[in-house]
Amino acid sequence: MKIYTDSDFFRRASFPLFIDQYTIGKGEKIPSHSHSFHELMYVLEGDASHEMMGVVYQLKPGDLFVLEPGMGHSFQGTDQETKVYNVMFQRECLHHELSRLSEIPEFMKFFYLAPFLRMTSSFYPYTNVAGTSRMQLEAKLQTMEQEHKHRKPGFELLLRTQLIEMFVLVSRDLMQVQEAERDQSQQNQDWINLVVAMLKQQYTQPLQLKQFSRMCGMSPSSFAQKFKRFTGRSFLSYKQELQLQEACRLLHKTEKTILEVAQEAGYDDLSYFYRIFRKKMGMPPVQYRKKRVDE
Numbered sequence: 001m002k003i004y005t006d007s008d009f010f011r012r013a014s015f016p017l018f019i020d021q022y023t024i025g026k027g028e029k030i031p032s033h034s035h036s037f038h039e040l041m042y043v044l045e046g047d048a049s050h051e052m053m054g055v056v057y058q059l060k061p062g063d064l065f066v067l068e069p070g071m072g073h074s075f076q077g078t079d080q081e082t083k084v085y086n087v088m089f090q091r092e093c094l095h096h097e098l099s100r101l102s103e104i105p106e107f108m109k110f111f112y113l114a115p116f117l118r119m120t121s122s123f124y125p126y127t128n129v130a131g132t133s134r135m136q137l138e139a140k141l142q143t144m145e146q147e148h149k150h151r152k153p154g155f156e157l158l159l160r161t162q163l164i165e166m167f168v169l170v171s172r173d174l175m176q177v178q179e180a181e182r183d184q185s186q187q188n189q190d191w192i193n194l195v196v197a198m199l200k201q202q203y204t205q206p207l208q209l210k211q212f213s214r215m216c217g218m219s220p221s222s223f224a225q226k227f228k229r230f231t232g233r234s235f236l237s238y239k240q241e242l243q244l245q246e247a248c249r250l251l252h253k254t255e256k257t258i259l260e261v262a263q264e265a266g267y268d269d270l271s272y273f274y275r276i277f278r279k280k281m282g283m284p285p286v287q288y289r290k291k292r293v294d295e
Contacts (some may be wrong), residue, residue: 002033003070007089009037014157016090017163019144021083024048028077037090039067042129042141046082048075059084062134063126064170066111085141087163098166099206105214106174107167114137133173140166191216192230196238203242204266209235241269244280252287258285 016037024030024046043063052073062153067073067151075082091098101107110127129137140162147155147162181247195212212235215225227235228291238256247265250256259270267273278284 002031003036004033005036006090010090016025016088016093017148017156017159018088019085019148020161021085021145022077024077024082024084026077026079026081028075030075032072032074034070034072035067035088036069037088038069040087040089040166042064042085042137043086044083044085044138046078046080046084048077049243050075056110057126059126060128062128062130064129065126070113085145087141087144089163094160094164097160101167101171102163102207102211104168104171104175107171107213108211108215110170110174111167121220127170127174129170129173133169136169138168140169162173189230192226195227196231199239199242203239204246204264206266206268207239240276240280244277247273247277247285247286248281251285252292261285 005017006013010016021044041064043059045061045062046059046061049061050073052067052071098111101111140218144159144162144190147158195216199207209224209227210220213220216223218226224235227238231238233241243265247261247267250261254261256264262270262273265273265274273286277288281288
């Protein structure tokens with residue numbers, strides 16, 4: 001399976017964002033491939049087949065989805081052309097904006113939780129945008145395509161802005177749909193399972209209990225109680241344990257500085273990292289590294 005990397009699409013490593021419009025020809029087969037970056041795909045017209053994780057889906061106009069790095073997928077054209085927009089980007093390009101967007105439960109589900117929901121048989125991987133929202137979304141994609149093509153001064157800022165506005169628009173659209181179709185029978189246990197799976201992948205991100213509680217449709221206190229009952233630990237304790245495990249691995253397996261280790265493990269405050277590490281491990285990070293080296 002071919003793996004596309006940053007150098008295949010991004011002109012500059014300092015601005016990892018790319019957009020183009022692609023036409024899947026009649027009967028064209030695009031072999032299975034994956035990417036080292038996120039890919040947002042929007043279907044303008046057509047009905048090509050899209051395969052992910054061994055399941056084949058029929059695309060339709062208005063379908064929108066985000067694929068995480070490493071997700072293999074392929075396409076098969078039908079008897080008509082299928083036109084799509086592809087937006088490739090690294091999450092670091094939108095680090096601060098994504099942190100703010102994560103306060104919106106619908107965005108959390110669309111962007112962060114989808115990889116785990118794909119593991120369930122009942123999950124449909126696309127959001128279909130319709131009506132006024134579709135017109136607005138297509139206008140933003142068209143603007144992004146032109147800005148990326150002509151690359152006039154300030155185009156990077158405009159591309160970021162349009163992409164963030166798209167995420168907000170989609171989140172609001174999802175909110176309306178989910179308010180109309182909310183299924184009250186969703187089991188709390190299923191949500192906690194998904195949250196635990198998500199935490200194991202995203203524990204270095206600035207995700208908080210209140211964000212997960214909103215996403216699950218629970219009050220913070222109810223979510224905290226259910227999380228502790230299921231895992232045996234509080235949300236904060238569980239997240240910290242994952243972060244400290246990563247910090248210990250980096251201290252033992254790499255030569256990164258203590259500051260780099262702290263940041264990669266999800267700690268922005270170095271003094272707080274020192275305090276938590278000493279409290280949990282019984283020694284400061286430098287001593288822990290030396291001890292592991294001497295073993």
